[in-house]
Amino acid sequence: MNKKTIISCFAVLTLSVAFAGQAFSQQKEKGDDEQSSGQFGHPPGTWDAVVKDGIVNIQFYARHWSNGRNFTTAELGTLPAEKVGTFGLTRESGKLTFKGVFQDHWGHGTYTFEQNAAFKSYLEQKGYSKLDGELMLAVFFTDINKGFFDFMKDNGYPSISNDQFKDLAEQNLSRRVLEEYFALFKAEGYGHQSIDKLVELREHGVTPKYIASIHQMGYKGFSLDKALELRDHGVTAEYIASLKKMGDANVTLDQAQDLRDHGVTTEYVASLKKLGYPNMTLDKAQELRDHGVTVDFINSMQKLGYKDITLDKAQSLRDHGVTADFIKSINDLGFKNISLEKAEELRNHGVTASYIKKMKTKGIKLETLDDFIKLRDTGFND
Template identity: 30%
Template sequence: MIPYILYAALILSACLMFYKLLLQKETFFHLNRYVLLSCMLLAFVLPLIPVPQQLSFRKIPVKNHITISKAPLNKTETAVIKELPVQPTLVEETKQLINADVLLKCLVYLYWFGVVVFALNFLMQAVILLFRAYSTTVIQDGKFRIVEITGDKAPCSFGNNIFINPEKYEWETYNQILLHEKIHIEQKHTIDLLLAEMVLVFQWFNPFAWQWRKALEINLEFLTDDQMLQQDTVEKESYQFSLLKVAAPQFPLSLTTNYNQSLLKKRIIMMNSKKSNVHTTWKYFFLVPLMVIFACLFNQPAAQSQTLNSKEESKEDAGIQNGMKTDGNWFAVIKGNTIEITFKSDENDNSSSNFQLSEISSLPRDKQGEFTLTREAGTMLFKGKFEGDKGMGTYKFTPNASYSTAMAKESIDLKNDEDLMVFFMINIKVSYVQMLKKNGYDKIDKDQVIPLAALDVNEAYIASIKKAIPDIDLDDLVPFRSLGIDKAFIEEIRNSGYKDVSPGNIIALKSQGIDAKYITDFRSSSKNNSDENNVSNNNDDNDDDDDDIIAFKSLNIDKAFIDSFKAVGYNNLSNSDLIAMKSLDVTAEYIKSFQNAGFKNIQAENLIALKSQNVTPELIKEYKKLGFDNLDLEEVVGAKATGATPSFIKSMRAKGHDFKSLDRYIALKALADN
């Protein structure tokens, strides 16, 4: 058996790749949280579980019994044996084994040294947080403890403690930060982070473990943002503005993920992204076979003390599809040419489907009887009766053996009734699989066929999409169909400047509601920008535009907004400038107010800094009235940020501190705070 800790690292790494490829873009944040936590625990539990011998891919080592002859040796043979020299190769092999053993011991000592170091670091962080929580000023808000801190540290929470500097934020931003951190506390996110830190203690050497902690933390922020936007008192735009104010570049914050700028863009995009369709939840079920494969490949086989009888096994493996057994009760309502049938196998398992009346044999009216629904996968026998348009009774599904054989020839493995039940309910025909193969999709399994057939990804649709994207992947056809992406939409996107747009980009654009007109406006509004601008009409720069276009759409940055800045002389604004200015509500009117006050050609980054501190021309006039005529805007921003306000300066002058330089008052304020 491979070393336990390496096995755990392998599982964690595979689960992370699975999550990154299939799950991280889904908006099922609660489900993603449980997946991340479950996989983290499974990585350490799974290697300890033995698997049955018949399921294991590992061969049980066979012990060779050596028979020792008891025949006596004569003296001559004994003498020859004593005179045999020791083989040099045996000596060398012994030395190699000793060296390997020494190296292994060194690696073990190194590993445990790392564990001790990271464990001490973990304990120190916990002690420091607890010390800060219970040694400074605290406001008790129900079960929440608001710990007031100083300096430019980012707000965060630990346990039921919220660490925040109230002097740094406006009242609305302050309240939204508190609400955000209270959601973290109510949902016990600290437990998730503590578990992730404990994993890092034992997996400190594994880069995937560090990425796992980052993915877990990002999902917690997505989850909290989603909960925030469900509050009646929180507006999406206002909340996004608050996040940007907290993470403004003028405040170098400590390394906390809650409000760092690298994550902020992803959070804003995720907040404005389209909710994932429930049909995409099939991806999560692939985790189970992944874990089973790992167990069968690496886990120690266990000796079987007893074997299930094949008949008993087949009984226990009754066909179940999404909780729907192959027999049970039915309830039906006739609606025009269709009949809606609800299948009920026990108290908690219900499944409803609509069928055409033309598919069903004659219904028993006002008396007990039978009727059937036959499809390629099998036959459903219904017993019961209808009174008017409503009926009820019992059902039993009988699979079609020849259908399973035909599907097996197409490499679709349908060995049990549960698979056949799924194919029956969706009415997947053998010809449908043959059609997929005819269109170039030779390597296809049952789990791929199900969503394709359920969404009616037919031959005409595939042919149409392939005219636009000849090498379209089979898995991309599902989101394409569910989002209503057709050949016309793809061509419109390309005609707007995306000549080599990938399927992933098309899905992202469509889910955001971005069409060709929006992209055209995006490009035409920025075509006169300088070379350093992120927006470009060159196809080589298209890849750099994708995230910016999505961010523009989510923040409602349109042609009119960009043109409003051109009207006041800002023709070369970069995408990042526009995003920051929109987020902080820097408008053309705001710029005009400074221009009218005599401040011309203010750089975009300075405008963002001024707005982040709510500096207005009126405030600058107040400073000028105090005798500061040659003001530098950066000085004003620094003064406002440190609290060296006009009223503070007046109070200092009343005490005899009369300086001609604003910087002296900024320094004086800093000393007073300390």
């Protein structure tokens, strides 16, 4: 008989349309599924789901984790609509039974998982240990069965350690997902990769689709480690495409990564061009970002009347701490139409609006900003 592991069931939840709307949009490059840990504000043993294009994305909630997986409607059979009903899915590792309801493609309810004791015994005989309920549920989600091990052996993995087995299950490295990796490795000349490398790629969201998308942008021959680096730094094919549209058709992967790290975006460059800098280059945009020159900073200067401020001057002002508020505070003391060079000079010498006000309260009456600079340079501050 099968050993039954019941995950606590609670009353059916009221489904949040906000969640349902995000269920597909939040799918990462990792693949079909999403896994994370922590408390999620849902009682354990409950689920939320959204149905789209024949795929049911189900988010499972347990005591210490939340796990999202995709199933086809064919796998799950008839889904209960309008009123509460049951449906399920049986695999070699066990049976998952759902209770709940779907309305307008959104679903919610409770679930239980029943392990297949015979299959668990088979895994133990192969040397796998610590097969708790959570791991067995991951094995079920990944659809690891007896044939899975023959498949791995046929692809050059005759031995799978206990830790590797756990990683394969928890990262949803199913036969279908692995086939996609193997096909990519063969087609692109990556050769045979270790299980640990497969797990690392999966953990970091480096899917075959991700690598193929970079290849399609014209970048061939980069290593899997480079793919990991690019993914970790948020470089996507879409981002590279945006860089090319901004004027650098020959941007390298290293440049794209560097630009991404420095926060250079399409919006940033486009906004600067709109402010009157049509010849903006990606290198200059990166330099400006490094020095903290924002669109708001330049816009604030232009609003003060410095319409012809150059990007180099904006960068210099930012480096010296000259802001629109600083200039305005000097203007408010009666010193109008000061040049940006003079504003920078004042800042460099420590002549601020508060310093000028302090000197005036002491009865020191000076006519020009140069006089205040000379006074400040003497060290007079009291």
